[in-house]
């Protein structure tokens with residue numbers, strides 16, 4: 512099988528949610544010397560985007576989305592140690608969670624892997640995280656950055672609710688707030704008063720480091 516054929520098959524099997532085949536193809540691709548990034552960005556993510564497009568058109572329903580998501584998560588488990596492989600030192604602590612009312616976690620998990628790879632200590636609170644839980648975790652772990660992930664237009668307002676909760680707890684100035692997720696934009700992030708937004712995992716790493724450097728420079732003046 513050529514790398515192109517493998518990517519096509521990986522795309523097709525993810526689309527129909529064939530988890531065993533997706534895992535097998537992911538392993539085979541790695542054995543063939545293909546990079547984790549190529550498997551991810553040239554097959555797995557485009558396939559999930561197509562799943563979303565089909566759902567929107569009414570060609571796919573929730574079960575199809577669910578099995579495709581599971582197949583993708585299986586591949587991520589295989590890719591995780593390779594994507595996170597690094598000699599980087601601890602750059603800071605990143606507390607992450609999907610907001611209340613939202614169960615999408617694939618994008619968040621991918622961001623976590625990349626952050627770990629870049630040397631961040633990541634604490635993942637999981638999905639459906641209520642504002643009180645974010646507040647308690649910030650008090651406990653004192654992270655440099657807290658990240659809110661949302662994949663539904665109906666759960667994006669939780670960013671504001673979380674930020675309000677941080678303000679009320681007197682924590683807003685002690686932590687950098689980053690937001691992200693498929694429907695989120697820079698404009699929306701600005702409107703809710705977040706410090707940073709990024710559209711994908713590698714941009715998140717870059718932005719997180721920039722924001723931390725800025726904060727450190729501001730503190731040392």
Ligand code: B12
Pocket residue numbers: 556559560562563564566567573574576577578579580581612613614615616617618619621622657658659660661662663664665689690691692693694707708709710711712713715
């Ligand atoms: C898989 C999936 C599901 C699975 C989730 C499985 C899981 N474990 O995550 C299941 C089946 C559970 C599901 C359910 C639903 N889903 Co859904 N789902 C999807 C799908 C197909 C893929 C999402 C995904 O994982 N993408 C892959 C990742 C890698 O996405 P990504 O955006 O590239 O991620 C990057 C960035 O967003 C960013 N990022 C992510 N988080 C963060 C956080 C921070 C801090 C930062 C800085 C960056 C960042 O970095 C990521 C990595 O590069 C999308 C379609 C789509 N195009 O997104 C729909 C989609 C998100 N779902 C949708 C809907 C409507 C639903 C349901 C309401 C359906 C229903 N009627 O029940 C439910 C809601 C359940 C709930 N309460 O949350 C809609 C949302 C529409 C909207 N605008 O609100 C979408 C867009 C489909 C569509 N086109 O209509 N879904």
